Amino acid sequence: MIDLRSDTITRPTSGMREAMIEAQVGDDVFGEDPTINALEKKAAAYFGMESAIFCPSGTMTNQIAIRVHTAPHTEVICDEKSHIYLYEGGGIAYNSFASVRLLQGDRGRITAEMVQDNINNPDDVHAPISTLVSLENTMNKGGGCVYDFKEIEKISAVCKDKDLKLHLDGARLFNALVATEDNPKSYGQHFDTISICLSKGLGCPVGSLLLGNKEDIKRARRVRKVLGGGMRQAGFLAAAGIYALDHHIDRLVEDHNRAKSVAEELEGLSFVESVLPVETNIVIFKLADNALSVNFVEKLKQNGILAVPFGKHDVRFVTHLDFDDDMLQDLIVKLKAI
Structure with missing residues (x-):
């Protein structure tokens, strides 16, 4: 089977497995796992931030950040396609008792002007207090599209002017960095917190990190404890993260090139009405003749996809x-045969 359901389905490479086996471990709840400590320090430094906390999932790091930056009767501003809203189980309401202001951006990317226009009057008792803006880069529902960093700078300026916190759901941030060649430390200068996933494009079996200043990450550890996310000898997992940061970032361009090749083939097939522009490793296409996606996905499965x-x-x-070049060629053959 050619599995293109997600970049979360990867298995550790031989080098990553070796690094995991050889990891030195301790009790992370006591702060004594040297490999977790090393990963947190390495990831924070990569983005020019003060501190980091290792967690089981990107949903947890996002939800921790929201909890740290909000309180009951406050509001999170984000795009309607945001992962934090659509795919995290209603966690904003359940974990933080916060409201959500949903914006309609360009394939999930919002602008500084949109943020400015949707900040509630803090003196209006009828409305929740706007406290947090959350961006997603790359944007999953937007076909892996990438923010123009100049727009991020403008959004950051609005947030600073209006005393709002700015969080980044950077589950696939490394894909964005490879596509744009932006400086990762520039992100650390504009966001209060950044969530990064190791288990997507970087190929780790488990793990995400929340980055921020020392005070926010200190609070994040308390929230992680409440959510049940304290881990013990998890250095085996952290070792995979260190290996991925050292070896798996630059190779993301291969995934991007293969995704663009897939999109080019899809555009010429009769069962495809349109394909979203491909910037990174996600390809989203609309079926022609109002065909139902659930039925088509089953047909793909019957053809080994x-x-x-x-x-x-x-x-x-x-x-x-x-997903390598041989699989790419096999995929193209199979798609043309449908």
């Missing part, structure tokens, strides 16, 4: 570490 429905008529492919 795994994908996910991404709307009533939309299908998503995600390229990744375990």
